[in-house]
Amino acid sequence: MATIQQMKEYFGPRHFAFNQGIEIESVGEDGIAVCSLKLRDDQRNAFGVAQGGILFTLGDFTFAVGVNSVRPRTPTISGTVNYLTPGKGGTLRATATPISLGKTISVYEVDIVDDEGANVAYFTFTGFTRQPREKKEKPENAGEAKA
Secondary structure, three states: OOOHHHHHHHHOOOOHHHHOOOEEEEEOOOOOEEEEEEOOHHHEOOOOOEOHHHHHHHHHHHHHHHHHHHOOOOOEEEEEEEEOOOOOOOEEEEEEEEEEEOOOEEEEEEEEEEOOOOEEEEEEEEEEOOOOOOOOOOOOOOOOOOO
């Protein structure tokens, strides 16, 4: 099971999500992850609620934490979102739960709620686990010009 610290190191300290203020709250051995974000003024839209892009970033990153804790080397290949209600609270919390963890394809659902208890957004994400490539040895005459 990956720890919060291991996942922070996996993504690196300058990761976009961390620069947005997203925090990893928990990582479970079953691939469930929880992340949160205290909304800043620059992350709100003209109506004063969470901007859609920051919601997608929170959802996608929470998926990434969950899936990569059990299937390293898994980027997002597809994501869909349903925005349910405006995120009015000061803190958003996302929970990523695996629906299917295959050898190469993983599917998750991610729910975002605000600190007022409102269901803000619902996502499904699909990831593809990349397998390490085996290094092939070059033949002795590789790279030589042919006459």
